[in-house]
Amino acid sequence: MIARTSRPVLAIWLDKLLSALVILLTGAHAQPLPQLRERTAAGRIYYANHNSHGDFMLIWVSLPRVLRRQLRPVAAADYWQSSPLRRFIAHQVFNMVLITRKSGEPQAAVNQMVAALDSGADLLVFPEGTRNGNDNVLLQPFKSGIFHLTEARPDCQLVPVWIHNIQRVLPKGKLLPVPMLCSVRFGQPFRGGDFTEKEDFLAFAQATLLAQQPVLRQEERGL
Numbered sequence: 565m566i567a568r569t570s571r572p573v574l575a576i577w578l579d580k581l582l583s584a585l586v587i588l589l590t591g592a593h594a595q596p597l598p599q600l601r602e603r604t605a606a607g608r609i610y611y612a613n614h615n616s617h618g619d620f621m622l623i624w625v626s627l628p629r630v631l632r633r634q635l636r637p638v639a640a641a642d643y644w645q646s647s648p649l650r651r652f653i654a655h656q657v658f659n660m661v662l663i664t665r666k667s668g669e670p671q672a673a674v675n676q677m678v679a680a681l682d683s684g685a686d687l688l689v690f691p692e693g694t695r696n697g698n699d700n701v702l703l704q705p706f707k708s709g710i711f712h713l714t715e716a717r718p719d720c721q722l723v724p725v726w727i728h729n730i731q732r733v734l735p736k737g738k739l740l741p742v743p744m745l746c747s748v749r750f751g752q753p754f755r756g757g758d759f760t761e762k763e764d765f766l767a768f769a770q771a772t773l774l775a776q777q778p779v780l781r782q783e784e785r786g787l
Contacts, residue, residue, distance in 0.1 A: 575656040582657070586621045590729075594626035594748035601628060606719035607681040608753070610635075611710060612727055613703055613773060614690035617643070619727055623688060624658070626748040636661050636685040638677060661687065674712045681717055689713075691769070702777070706770055711762045718757020722769065725750055726776035749776040 571579075586592060600608075612623060620637040627635065641662035644654035654660040661680050663673045677687055691706035714720060729746040751772055759765035 572656055575652070578653065579657050582621060582653075583625045586618065586625050590622060590746035592622050592625050592746055592748065594750065597750055597752065599753065600723060600750060601631070603631070603634060603686065604721045606717065606721065607684075608686040608721045608723060609681075609710070609713065609756075610686065610688045610723045610725050610750075611691050611769065611773065612688070612725040614692045614695050615727065616695060619690065620658070620688055622727055622746060622748055623725055626750075631686070634684060634686050635688055636680050637688040638663060638690075640665050659685075661685075670709060671712075674709055674716060677709075677713050678716045681720060703770060703774055706766050708762060708766070710769065711756075711759075711765050714756025714759075714765065718755070720756055721753045722756050723750060723753045724769070724773040724776055726773060726778075728778055747778060749778065751776045 610623065612619060620639070624632060624635070624637075636659050638661045639654065641664045644650045644660060644662055654662060661676055663676060677689070680687060689710060691710040692704040693707040693709075694704075696704050714722065726749045727746070728749070754768075754772070756765065759768065
């Protein structure tokens, strides 16, 4: 298990408050597969679709506490470093891996994630790279960083996670959340090192994630 220094009392209570708020607003429910309830020796990368800043919290509250202890969400440094409160949440509450976007050094981000895995962490990543604001597009093309991460640590286990409806709770550009039922679905884990070609890996990873979508009734589809 990842070695982590004790969190400040304020961080612990802020975690509890934010988690309770997310559950209240979304009715978040998920049932991780039995094989996900214990950590693997090589580490695990959860990867999910990205629709709002609340995405990682929905997955956070859907995991057993024993798995949350080693989970580190990967997020944009420019957003989470932009205010004292966000910095406190990122560093003290959720121990995020903060990546500098558009740095011109993409390998630096991969190195940060590899270092986190090597320290005993599991990662939560959003391979689309930015939030999907188009309701007509289910999933944006994946960035290549997730492939290079699995190249560096081929034995790491990858887990697709589909988040449903969160974009209606906290739409892009809005400040106040709206109560809306959401769900999280965990797919079967697979080994990233089984793919030697980037295109094959990305196609499989995207298809596997899309396969986790819930079957919607006609009224939910807007028909």
